[in-house]
Amino acid sequence: MPQAAPAIAPGEKPQHVYLVDGSGYIFRAFHALPPLTRPDGTPVGAVLGFTNMLMKLLDETDADHIAVIFDAARRNFRNEIYADYKGHRPEPPPELIPQFGLIHEATRAFNVPAIQMEGFEADDLIATYAEQAVAAGADVTIVSSDKDLMQLVNDKVRMFDPMKNRPIGAAEVMEKFGVTPDKVVDVQALAGDSIDNVPGVPGIGVKTAAELINTYGDLDTLLAKAGEIKQPKRRDNLIQNADKARISRDLVCLKRDVPVDVPLADFVRRKLDLTVLLDFLKTNEFRTTINRVQSRHGKSLAAQNLEAAPGKAPDVVTSPNLVTTNPAAVTAATTFAAPAAVDAVSVPFDPANYQLVQDIESLQLWVEAAMQAGQVVVDTETTSLQTQRADLVGISMALEPGRACYIPLGHGSGGDLLDAGEKPQQIPMDVALKTLKPLLEDPAVLKIGQNIKYDLCIFSTQGIKVAPVDDTMLISYVLEGGAHGHGMDELSELHLGHKPIAYSEVTGTGKAQITFDKVPLDKALAYAAEDADVTLRLHRLLKPRLLQEHLLTVYESIERPLIPAIAQMECVGVKIDAPELQRLSADFAGRMAELEREIRELAGIDFNIGSPKQLGEVLFDHLKLPGGKKGKTGAYATGADVLEELATTSGHPVPKKVLDWRQLSKLKSTYTDALQNEINPKTGRVHTSFALAATTTGRLSSSEPNLQNIPIRTEEGRKIRRAFIAEKGMKLLSVDYSQIELRLAAEMADIPALQEAFRKGEDIHALTASQVFGIPIEGMDPMVRRRAKAINFGIIYGISAFGLSQQLGIPQGEAKAYIEAYFKRYPGIREYMERTKDFARKHGYVTTLFGRRCYMPGIADKNPARRAFMERAAINAPLQGTAADIIKRAMARLPDALDRAGLKARMLLQVHDELLFEVPEAEVEATAALVKQVMEDAPKPAREISVPLIAETGVGNNWAEAH
Template sequence: MIKDRIVIIDGNSLINRAFYALPPLVTKDGKYTNAMYGFLTMLSKIYDEYDPEYIGVAFDLKAPTFRHKEYGDYKLGRKKMPPELAEQMAPLKEILDALNVYRIEAEGFEADDLIGTLSKYCEKKGMESLIVTGDKDALQLASKTTKILITKKGISNLATYDDDAVFQEYEVTPLQFIDLKGLMGDKSDNIPGVPGVGEKTAIKLIKQFSSIEQLIQNTNEIVADKLREKIEAHIDDAVMSKRLATIITNVPVEIELESLRKTEGNYDQIVELFKRYEFNSLINRFAIQTNKATVEKREKITHRITDLDSMIKVKDIIKDAKKVAIKSITEENNMLTDKIICISMATDKDIFFLDLRAIDDHNSVMEAIKDILEADNIEIIGHDIKKEIIHFAPYNINLKNIVFDTMIGEYLIDSAKSTYGIKELTTFYLNETIMDEEELRGKGKQQLKPSNIDSLKIEEYMCQHGNAVLELTKPIMEKIINLDLQKLYYDVELPLTEVLASMEIEGIKVDRKMLEALKIEFGDKIDLLTKDIYALAGVDFNINSPKQLGEVLFEKLELPPIKKTKTGYSTNAEVLEKLIDRHEIIPKILEYRQVTKLKSTYVDGLLSIINPITERIHSSFNQTVTTTGRISSTEPNLQNIPVKLEMGRRLRKVFVAKEGYQFVDADYSQIELRVLAHISEDVNLLDAFEKDQDIHTRTASEIFDVPMDEVTSEMRSGAKAVNFGIVYGISDFGLGGNLNISRAKAKQYIESYLEKYSNVKKYMTSSVEEAKKKGYVLTLMNRRRYLPELHSSNFNIRSFGERIAMNTPIQGSAADIIKIAMVKVYESLKKNNLKAKLILQVHDELIIEAPGDELDIVEKLLKDCMENAIELKAQLKADLSFGDTWYDAK
């Protein structure tokens, strides 16, 4: 009977596989971490799925083994470990030590030998051994109680082999697997084997003779003459290869099983190391300890409110506290009909929990809460405060004195994080583990509605959340001050949360009938294009299948294949564009893709999310997603409504102003180039903007050395591509492709531009040099972006970092400016008591929905707010237009 389970990990194999399976991950100070991250993710999965009583990780050491001494060419020619991987070995071992995961190492022996010795020792003790590796050599160790878990497809999947599974797949026993290696050899270890003998032949021979030794003694029984001659000529190689491939299972090391017992790690050290390497999402998987003092503190201060009298009694206590952290949970995800079911309000001394499911008189309770949340002398803090503004809006409660949002604060501190969840921040700053929403509700099909969750569990979640926000405010605020981000935070980002909440609540009206008509039109167009494509191909096939499309284009129609992938021919847009003149089917396929995307993503997509009450779409505007500071939107992504094609532009016609209102649309003119002129202080750029000249015509005049009135449309297009591409570090190859000109001509364009705009060239050089010294770049408002890519030894990654160093101060400053303008516009509309509402922001464009009698004042107000958002040496300019639809107003 199996007593205990031990997991033995082949450390070198797993970290090597993780390194190549994951894209480069780099910390802010340039340390590579992808291999470590992948390894630890796998370790976490092993803990969860196999729950071993014992665990150890075996590593190779640099000292030569007995195999090197016996065969000088052993592992000769093996590719040297990349420096990006090598630098992760020592930190990984440090982390394993902190986790109390035993490391198995011994000079003169490989990790395989130590794994084999330990697994056989445990086998004799009646234990189950699980060996995790990417090396099939370990299959020779498989038995009834020793299983080999081979990593497949990166690090996410494991194939399990015991002795029966080995025999089923290879038709030999685990011990005979060594004989296979002796005959086949192993290129990765430079084990010679018998030349010309592959896996099929080796299996056939071992099935016939059982072992290499038996084969050698009976070569006369080999029927094939050439094969017999090969075997006889390489007997010594086969014997030596088997010896080299044999894992030693009796290494003379003392095994202390108790040292491999899985125990809790050093909590503080784990957190410190995971912070250092920015493994914030992993902290809660490994650092499972909870701060007991905080738990006790929470138990003492939590007050449950289940009736109106209790709420009235605590109202004055909250008011006296002067500061409250607010958190609410709603029943559904519809901002117009959603009801709040639970609220927590945390102060420095007390946490109050309201379970509205147990209270009959909702309205009276919400009136009491309104008195708190709208008080001038109570400061409100939260995590993702925009959500709270939206939750309380249907109750006509306006959160009046919002002073801090921990999520927004952390985003400003590091805009490259993948998550700003309260749980991750609590672990990172407070070394505590709290419940998150997934733990509260579950996930997928098993996810519970809040109304079905136990009241005590919600209470625990809400109170932990409120207390965490209070505790997090101080360290996050300190970092904001240290990084000189106060102005950006308090003047721009924090007030913007209210602006975005208002935009989400207001939404934008769509014409359902027009969308339905477009659905039919686009569907008919798709059907017509499908028939044309089938006719041109001479066969019906799935146009949406890259595999089938590739076969039609490159095999049946015999078009020249431009690029191949692992799965076949590439049929991406770049490939098809290069073939556009080769066959009339190509333009049809490109158009088919465009129309199907428009229909599925925008027409069908928009129809599915129209609010049935308002007939408006209420998009979510995200403040903490992009590294540049740009606002993004989801459900739907209004930033991506296509405008290059007429069919795409027509989609803007479905966005309509409500009756008696019009859209006032304002778009910044050349904002990024104006920012570039300001930062670089380039005389030519500044002069062009000062004279209000067409910047692309002026640039064309400069780089082609012709008067402005002689600039052709082709020259202007070329100059426009250079203007927009230059601060993205565009190459001559990239520009040539964009303009369909030779690389030499593109290079000439770029060189001519940089010669005429010499300060732009200085800016590009200095921004990269500065970023390399500091490790980050800044916008005009001090928004920072860290650039660890600049220290990469990989040319492509380093070049990407250099392009970002040049572009982020420009694009990020443009993002800052549009946000400042949004705050100014929103506050001005409120101050003037106007009915007009700011409803949409797309890139450098703002849209207000205004009643007819307010158009004049809104026009002046919008233009003034946008053009005076910030003072630049190249004056900001906004172009305004009006219309009943977004299409007309643009």
């Protein structure tokens, strides 16, 4: 904060003079800083950057004299020397123009003189005042990064780059021009400058110019001795363009004797008027800056009514609650009108516009700009794609197409282990997160991400509950689910025609792959900022389409509220009894070894039982068992169905033993062994990842590990569920929908008889059997009921005679007769199927009860088999998809519902029609009742279903017992 007391009185001798290049700052800030507008639409990004820079400067400097110098008119004495000087310079962008005046105002608000003079550039005024200051015995600091000012550097005059926050001395000048500061003009005269339209000598750049000047001493000597130069082209160029070089020198050489009318003595530091300053900050709504002024000067000032909410230090969170608690604010943020989508495609991708944020001031600017904008793209870079193992490495943000930044936080010294290079300059992690937290948690600022669930998890481990959020991946999924994938690279190529830098391009692949913290900052910036940029553009393109295409409700009521719920589930994870898995692995291994021994003995040959190819050859060639069909690849089919058939028809013991071996092998490798490795050492639990945009129907999928296919159907497999346990004092609660898809079929195909049966709670499979086969329900043969059950399932799958015959092991003709009988009894089902297929053919998609679209590319395929396949998928998708919508609605509501009821249960897993919870023992009954209620009421209020939905509960110490 600026110190109030001036060091000396006017007229006293200056010790240290600060000359701030105001004009140069505007141009540089415009490209490097986030775009920011005042509520009235005035662009103020550069103004805020300047304000904060000046404040910091005044706070930290020991200067006793200070002034900000500006350019006056565009034409000046240099145009008399060379008419085209700066002739190529385009008009400043319109957003820049109002900021010139505002920066003057800002300067005055700090009670610092703003100097400009007709006919002279700021650089000449700076040169003149620097000369005067040195003559008066003072040190001079020029605040600018303009290379044209570097000629002024000497042991009394140095520069300071306010954008990069670093001093520029003789060493930096040498780095840039290859010569000492006093020779800079000579180099510039030779090399020229295309931006300022300084001609220079053709064919000579900075490198060659420096070499020549260092050899000959100065420009005049060089031009005089130009004939000595060996390279013919260079020699001729120098001789012919000697005049141009001299003119160029006059152009770049700064005038040090401008007849200035404000004396240096007037630059003496004056007292800060806080009222004036706060008034200015308030007018421009620089909230964070106001907060900083106030926190430094107390709250006794005029602006104290302005909201001031500095972020609290992050709490350490072990049980993150990611659920938003301010629905009103969320709505406000998400209904924020999306700006025109045109820019998203028309603005070119330019990595040069991405800013590397390495100091807190720049970060403050981005935070401020994001708060003003009301929405911001946020993307995290980490050391691992698995959230639970990932450490935060950096954060990127984007505010407008082409305007993005990357904030490195956890970058190391580089890939080479032997290279003990120093760490790059970064804002300390805790400082950056403390600065970002109020933004990320601000209910009025929408945080946009691509698969933002991932970033939510990362931030939650840092104690930051990001809300509200939007997800471009999910928006795309809602718009075009089933039509294509929804990864960022794919969406970028599809919608933006731009192929982003691949992750593997910056990290490498395979053995040489490095983690992101080892990626050099320039590469990290180009990659990470581009990701944020792409995400922002996708959001601008896709978000408005939700409303236009009547899919906003699906997104808002199903997908978006699910994000925090799923993130929470993944973070919590499920407890696994590792010793139990260990025991099972050992048990399975022993029994497999025994089976292997028996199989080899019975077959009389040693072979790899796990190899389908070898197994087929052993069974059908070596043992000459009957049958043996080769598939398209020429290998014998050895699937479970084939082996079962073989076991009964041939009577040979090997097929059965192979089946047993296979089961154990599967259970061991896929479950008992693999799950142990998935236990997170930090939490002692297994954290799956639920994919929200992976399936064509709207279902979730689970991976790494897949916890949606844990065995249950066989007794051996069921043992694995015993290893899924609850924490001490807790129980596992499983609640699943009973026959939800069949109920939905009755509802959506509108079959009154089936609806009635569900309302009465009748045995639906027995009813089907009695209706189709004309058999009374009383005393029904279980086999008959089993066939009816298979038919009912077949309906859901888009029944075919072949499929049903396979399932039941009956001739295809018989299956066909069953289907005919079923359709005759329930003609509505056939009509529904035909209707659905027609709709799919006409629109290319089908819809669920809640309006979700499931695209069916290939529904009109010329290949009849593929077409039939898509038709069956089209019949299944509305049923499977509606069931998915319903359980998603329940899941989105449950965390809040449990919270409001004061229950501590945590949702752990979703398995399509089942939810698994970990519940304190004392709350089991209340939780079960609540969950059941929420699940059964999930369609409301959007849909009223005439068939009752029933959710059944089960409780136990492990998942096997709970089911």
